[in-house]
Amino acid sequence: xxxxxxxxxxxxxxxxxxxxxxxxxxxxxxxxxxxxxxxxxxxxxxxxxxxxxxxxxxxxxxxxxxxxxxxxxxxxxxxxxxxxxxxxxxxxxxxxxxxxxxxxxxxxxxxxxx
Amino acid sequence: xxxxxxxxxxxxxxxxxxxxxxxxxxxxxxxxxxxxxxxxxxxxxxxxxxxxxxxxxxxxxxxxxxxxxxxxxxxxxxxxxxxxxxxxxxxxxxxxxxxxxxxxxxxxxx
Numbered sequence: 001x002x003x004x005x006x007x008x009x010x011x012x013x014x015x016x017x018x019x020x021x022x023x024x025x026x027x028x029x030x031x032x033x034x035x036x037x038x039x040x041x042x043x044x045x046x047x048x049x050x051x052x053x054x055x056x057x058x059x060x061x062x063x064x065x066x067x068x069x070x071x072x073x074x075x076x077x078x079x080x081x082x083x084x085x086x087x088x089x090x091x092x093x094x095x096x097x098x099x100x101x102x103x104x105x106x107x108x109x110x111x112x113x114x
Numbered sequence: 115x116x117x118x119x120x121x122x123x124x125x126x127x128x129x130x131x132x133x134x135x136x137x138x139x140x141x142x143x144x145x146x147x148x149x150x151x152x153x154x155x156x157x158x159x160x161x162x163x164x165x166x167x168x169x170x171x172x173x174x175x176x177x178x179x180x181x182x183x184x185x186x187x188x189x190x191x192x193x194x195x196x197x198x199x200x201x202x203x204x205x206x207x208x209x210x211x212x213x214x215x216x217x218x219x220x221x222x223x224x
Contacts, residue, residue, distance in 0.1 A: 042202070042215070099211060100209055105157050
């Protein structure tokens with residue numbers, strides 16, 4: 001498996017609290033992605049990054065922000081968590097962009113918002 | 115808008131039977147990718163098809179890309195318990211984003 005580490009693996013938090021999920025890669029890939037996966041909805045793109053400090057929105061970006069200050073780290077922040085953000089979050093990396101080269105996923109973070 | 119439809123949603127098979135999942139795009143695709151996700155796991159890349167009419171095999175798995183580059187299929191011969199999981203197809207929305215099928219869940223009947 002590609003060198004991708006997500007932390008934490010599990011998190012329970014209360015509604016209204018801020019939460020930050022971290023993705024760390026050792027592959028030096030330019031492109032990094034945050035997806036969420038929910039039953040009945042498959043994989044949905046939240047945000048992605050195409051370089052340091054370069055990010056763009058995906059299809060479900062409301063309520064989420066991201067930052068990429070180093071090639072190896074991509075952070076996902078829920079500014080004020082809501083119950084609808086209870087989900088499994090996957091980070092993924094791609095060498096040339098997901099439309100051109102495969103995605104390699106981290107093990108995921110299971111987030112529960114109570 | 116662009117859509118990728120994947121059928122069936124579920125398939126129950128006896129161990130040893132074959133399994134097929136189909137993927138259909140509303141637009142011509144430059145490539146199509148297939149992923150497998152085991153229960154409780156993360157999606158794992160299986161293969162990328164690029165050429166019209168391409169057929170690729172990985173042991174018991176056969177992947178096809180249609181002549182019009184709008185459809186694809188994954189066929190597993192003689193399923194084993196290790197094949198259990200959800201199989202996803204995905205095509206490019208852009209150079210940077212994929213559009214995903216909803217996945218087909220393979221269930222092995224006891």
